[in-house]
Amino acid sequence: MAASTPHPEADTDSVQAGPISLGIDIGGTKIEGVAIDGDKRLLACHRIPTRKGNQAVHDDTVTLIHHLLDPVGLNRGPVTVGLGIPGRVDANHGIVDDAVNLGIRHMALGPAVAKTTGLPVRVENDVNIAALGAASQADNTLIAPGTTPHSEAARDQARRSASEPGRDGPRALPDQGDHVVAFINLGTGLAAGIIREGRIEHGASGAIGEIGHISVDAHQFPCKCGQCGCLETVASGAAVETLWPGIAHPLPDLIAQASKGNQHAKEVQDIIGHGIALAVQIVALAIDPAVIILGGGMSKTGQPLLDLVTEHLNKSAACSHFIASLRLPDRLRLAPADLPIAAIGAALAGRMDADSRPSELIGKEIAS
The missing domain is CATH 3.30.420.40 (ATPase, nucleotide binding domain)
Structure with missing residues (x-):
């Protein structure tokens, strides 16, 4: 070797x-x-x-x-x-x-x-x-919403900044040692890791962050864990492969087809986008982290994934002043694809x- x-x-x-x-x-x-x-x-x-x-x-x-x-x-x-x-x-x-x-x-x-x-x-x-x-990476290594100039997230961010004086775009990783960072792993399954004061949170039994098995989705798709409606069935790589089958890299293809007006692709994209946004909201409301990083295989889709999640977070914020006040899109980051x-x-x-x-x-x- x-x-x-x-x-x-x-x-x-x-x-x-x-x-x-x-x-x-x-x-x-x-x-x-x-x-x-x-x-x-x-x-x-x-x-x-x-x-x-x-x-x-x-x-x-x-x-x-x-x-x-x-x-x-x-x-x-x-x-x-x-x-x-x-x-x-x-x-x-x-x-x-x-x-x-x-x-x-x-x-x-x-x-x-x-x-x-x-x-x-x-x-x-x-x-x-x-x-x-x-969580250890410098803020300029992590990708923030709106970093692609012509993305929808960038346009939304520009509009928000113009209408809300004093805001300066996405927040940076705090310098203090007492902040909390959440990492949502969008892989074959769905789970989160929580970093508090630079250290891993384990919980009482080690099950902290197993958000993929929270049964909250209205579609009630069966989950391998035995429940129905688990978040993992609509917000994971396996979910995309099930709902958009036969494609080597299904999420980028799904987003591309939806952008071309494919109605079925739009419907599936809405399911996946809503599911991931719901995962972000659950983590935000349960942990209230300063930064939420999206990682795992699905994160390699890049800026289009951030745009999709941001779009669905903005939909929730549009009908809830409380959710809007959390400014969840500003907390989102994408893990770097070129670092192990x-x-x-x-x-x-x-x-x-x-x-x-x-x-x-x-x-x-x-x-x-």
Whole structure:
């Protein structure tokens, strides 16, 4: 297997001795990892195909750790590891249950990798680490509504700014450490990650952010969880594939066809747009975050997705002064498509976990 290569923006020669944080995002089709330094600069990226089963996931994770460390060396300081994986995760003990797409029913992933490598390992749910990675990005990295000059969102924003003196467009990420950021993962399913004061919120049972299984949609489509009307059935990649089938990239095609006047496309687009906007409202009213970031596979649609969600949020605001006063479109951001935010978030989670441990537990060299 080829060795890892430095990230295009990395300058490993200029990196001073200091901690190295490795982050690995274990997905259904690929395992992607990054190495970052103490200043959160990307030093290396590497990815390998995913193999299923407990042993394969363990072995491939360890292999990726070795590849990530190869180009940056081991003489720069302590090394920490963060892992992100789908399924139910006991982050305190590094245990994963029901990672179905990986063929894992139960696995003590964190302890196993830590034992093999001799490094401290933190394991988190994949949506949570994506949330942490997205929240860590500077505001100019995240895409805000209206950034495309000719988009409908831009025109609406210009009209609002002209009619409401003193407003200066979309809000920036707050500089204070006590703000809350919500990340809505629009992937095959629908879930949210909550970052408070720079740290992942877990809740009492780890189910925080599972908004996809709130049964609120009037269409009452059946959900795999056993309920009907779950938000996931109208606001996820799987929902678009079901309602607009037979297309390799259904959401961009759906939006394009609707713009051309296809009536059925318009109807489906309204269902999806309303569903995602409803997800945004639920997160906003339950958590009241300063910023709401849209990520996951659907977010690669880009500005047209932001325009669609903004349109439906504005519809709700038009008939409710209360909803209008929340200025939800101003809080929206789109996760950058060109950054491995989940792997970056995993690295940050591993580092923060290590920072809370006694110094003698921080790994300084990898086990052979």
